Amino acid sequence: MELRHLRYFLAVAEELHFTRAAARLGIQQPPLSQQIRQLEDELGTKLFRRLTRGVELTESGVFLLKEARLILNQVEHTKAAVQGLARGTSGHIRVGFSNASYFNPVVSQIICDFRERYPNVVLTPFQSVTAELVHALHEARVDVAFLRAPFDDDGLASELIVEEPLVAVVPEGHPLAAQRDTGLAALAKDPFLLFPRATSPGFYDSIISACQQAGFSPKLGQEAPDIPSLVHLVGAGFGVSVVPQALSQISAQGVVYLPISGERPMAWTRLGSRRNETSEAVKNFISTARRHRIVGSVVAR
Structure with missing residues (x-):
């Protein structure tokens, strides 16, 4: 049994007329009748009863109609899925x-x-x-x-x-909090909060390097598990820090974000x-x- 047999059978089963089915398929009626006979011979049963005007399905034909639709629908689904994967228009990406x-x-x-x-x-x-x-x-x-x-x-x-500047994060009561911006060196005397170096060594080292270029080695204080946690630790008064500018959208209580003046370190x-x-x-x-x-x-x- 080939897919073309199922497609020919489906056309006749839905039209219940060989001439209309042949026109729908774009072929002549005799080849269509021959294909249906081949299918019936292979299955060993009649699929249609010939009537004066058209045909009707036998019990076997009714069963095959349901199965043929399922098979052909699955074929089309599989074809579309494979083509989608080939074009990259379907699939799964873990980000x-x-x-x-x-x-x-x-x-x-x-x-x-x-x-x-x-x-x-x-x-x-x-x-x-x-x-x-x-x-x-x-x-x-x-x-x-x-x-x-x-x-x-x-x-x-x-x-x-994308690259973006780092901004300073200080507690609301910090002497720098009322300023419009600050130099990085102004944070030299405060406990400096960072995340563990093992989590992101390149980014960690870039912050340390920026501080050293500003003329000081930061006095490392409490470690935070990740960058967003730094903001909340600053708000709790554990010290100061720097974070990528995009994180200034975190509205943590007791925290002020300050642009860094001069040569701004980047994230x-x-x-x-x-x-x-x-x-x-x-x-x-x-x-x-x-x-x-x-x-x-x-x-x-």
């Missing part, structure tokens, strides 16, 4: 987000744009720290990841998507992926991210 990278409006725009362009691709978010996401990319537990720091890994590709958001990626959907995601990349610009507050 990693590190260190509150999802707060960046450019990242949000990338996600929204991709979902609008490719509504049949399912995006599953995965939140973790940069170090864990790098492992997850290698182990194929995530397919792409927005990372807060540069990393050196021959097995992974990395594209800079980077990169898109990590596996080299030689074969998934067309993932390739489409990377292309979407490239269209939104903002490098050398300040992300609006």
